[in-house]
Amino acid sequence: MKRTSQFLKHSVAREDRPDGTILLRSNYELGPVAEKTADWLRHWANEAPDRVFIAERSGAGWREESYSATLEKVQAIAASLLARGMGPDTPILIMSGNGVDHGLLSLAAQYVGVPTAPVAEQYSLIHGAHGRLQHAIELVGPKMAYVVDADQYGEALALDALNGIEVVASRPGQNGKVTPFADLLKGDAGVDLAAAHAKVTPDTVAKILMTSGSTSAPKGVMTTQRMMCVNQTQLADSLPFLRERPPRVVDWLPWNHVFGGSHNFNMMLSNGGSYYVDDGKPVKGLFERTLENLSMVTGSLVFNVPVGFGMLLAALREDTALRQRFFADLDLIFYAGASLPQDVWEGFEAMAMEVKGEVPLMTSSWGLTETAPATMMQQEPTDRSGVVGVPMTGVTLKLIPDADMRCEMRVKGPNVMPGYFQNPDKTAEAFDEEGFFVTGDAMVFVDPDDIDRGMKFDGRISEDFKLLTGTWVRAAQLRIDMLACLAPLATDLVITGADRNQIGVMVFPDVAELKREGFDLTDDNGAYRCKLLQGEIHRRLAERAREISGSSTKISRAIVLSEPASMPEGEMTAKGNLNFRKVLTRRKDLLERLYDDADPAIITI
Structure with a gap:
């Protein structure tokens, strides 16, 4: 079966220690790393000023923001934040889902070193989940909160926990206490934007990302500029076609999660790509919106969870025109969250061959919120689902095998978090005596006699x-x-x-x-x-x-x-x-x- 040729062959160095632990590293060197996310934005605003960076649905079409327009608005919003006295100790709570204004506010905050804390929109929109929202507010201690629509989020905005916090809304409605997002776009000429921007370093905290809370109360992962910038270099090292032409996605994955908000969003920004926000989801009643969006714009990369790919495959089988559009420019099919069913995998392979005579790279990776996230990548073609590959450049994997060669996974590298926000005890528990982050995940070798075949995820040790x-x-x-x-x-x-x-x-x-x-x-x-x-x-x-x-x-x-x-x-x-x-x-x-x-x-x- 013919496959696209733009991939990097696996090459792994292995060290076996006397105590039985195994260290794995990539034999490839880590490429050049940006100092901060604004370096990407400034670069592409100069190199491709009119190219679309971010877009969202607006009526029958799209609201599109070019790289030059994005930089201009980001600098204006950043100045407005500085005028309010905001800085590293005054986080912004983002309560809404994906959208252009959400993206602009996040980049503006990063431009001048103000942390953002995006939380799941369900915490605000579901009455019974307000306790999770309250926990996030108490943990983060924000000075500002953002919602897209003050009326839609009205019940959450009435919480006592938000008293004294400035609320900004793209659509303020009739709530006179809410600051219109348009006010931030006015900027402020009285602040020294350049000086504030110069103070942002690789160690500056860009985001506080909440863990899922599947085993304990959600923790805040301090995500630094270095973590995000290094991770994009690691991804481009593993997927060289990202550097060869600007990528494009139509993506729904939520930005309060590291996969959608750091992995995918920053992949477009760092490589001069275009991010079209998909306001649909792979659930009944919303997936039709995804299909409508894809009928207008398709990506060169597609990211999804297995259930989403299953729904998409069924839809593509029924729509010849969409099938042709979907595969025409496709370089990558990337699944995460769980193993892709093999029949779905094979369905996409067969369909790609039928449409264009070759199969895009079908792959997955492994990582966590605490690792920015990508740490392992299946960067060369395989014919099976479930393989998460080999260590990416710049990281060291520490494997602690049991009698069956099932390995507990630990990791060290520049993409690993410095710790949990305001939680030194949990931070100390998270690292072993050598400074490796203890993930709690288990891996097995695809072929113990050939480490370049990669590894498969084998569950959580704690489960x-x-x-x-x-x-x-x-x-x-x-x-x-x-x-x-x-x-x-x-x-x-x-x-x-x-x-x-x-x-x-x-x-x-x-x-x-x-x-x-x-x-x-x-x-x-x-x-x-x-x-x-x-x-x-x-x-x-x-x-x-x-x-x-x-x-x-x-x-x-x-x-x-x-x-x-x-x-x-x-x-x-x-x-x-x-x-x-x-x-x-x-x-x-x-x-x-x-x-x-x-x-x-x-x-x-």
Whole structure:
């Protein structure tokens, strides 16, 4: 199968220590690194002043801001921030999702060293999630807060926690206490913008990014200029085609997460690319907007989560014109968040060959909010999903293997955070005695005899548990396997069995899909009872059980939950990830029912 040729071959150096740990480094040197993000903006405003940098939907078309216009507005907003006395100790809380004004404000703050703290818009728009917003306000201590629409965010803006904080809105509505975003664009000639800009260094904190809070209260990751600038060099070192022509994306991934807001946004800025904000999402009712946006503009790179790629593949199969447009200029298909189902992977491969006779680089990487994020990259073509590749330039991976060569992952490099915001205890816990960041993630080699084949993510160490027999269960990988086994019946699930004799699964169903398939659901005090559905799940689990051996992967029982995961109750993070501990704690009665063979809602194998 012909593939695009612009890729960098893996080349890894390995050091085996006497204590059994393994160090991995790239044999390639780290390329030149910008000092701060404004260097990119100033460069492209000079080199390509009329090229679109950022755009969002406006009516039937797009509001587009060129590089030169972006720089002009960023400098004006930065001056307005300085005139308010803002600096490194006066963060800006950004409560809204992706948008042009959000991007301009972020870059303006970075221009003069004011940290921004973008938080999930759900925290403001969902009444029950205001506790998460309150936590972020108390942690960050902002001097300013931004929303796109003061009326839409009115309930959140009325929180006592925002008293005394200047609120800025692109659409202020009738709220006379809100500063119009247009006022920031007026600038202030009375400040020394150049002097403030000169004080920004690689160590200046650019963002405070909140962790997902899937295992504990969200922490604020101090993201420095160096982290973001180094990471873009590392990405361009791994993906050389980024430097050969300006990239373009139509992207929905939220900027309060490191993937969308640092990885993707800065990839466009650092390489002179164009970022079109997709105001759709891969969920029912919003995905149609994504397809509309793609009918107007398509990217040279596409980033998404696996469920998004599954929906996109189905849509492309039905739309010949969109399929031609989508693949015409495509260099990269990049998935993250979970492993891409192999059938979806192969579907894109076949479609690319049909349309253009070659396959763009299909890949993923590994990293965390604390690592800016990219740290490992599958930078050469592979024919399988799930591989996260090799260390990127400038980083050292420290692997601590167990008897099965499953390795705990630790990392050191210039893209790693200096610490958690105002949390020295958690910061100290996060690093080992050699200064390696302790990720808590596990990896396995694709081929232990050939390290250049890369590694695969193998779950979170903290999610593993033991059965009463002493058998270890790798819950993260088992969860991925079970999602594939139960697709499309389950939207998510929780693996159970800690200190019990058998592994069970608590299933969050796709209710709409089940109803379309004719399952007559009946709620039974927290669980669904439907003989047809129970029979189908039993059939799939039994079929799977016949194909495997060993108690560490056999699912012996299941329960289908009737109440969806609750964000207000902390069962779901803003990323849409389950907080497994919270689910098990909040639904402990259902967990006990799962191990009661006499309960009619339980499926047993």
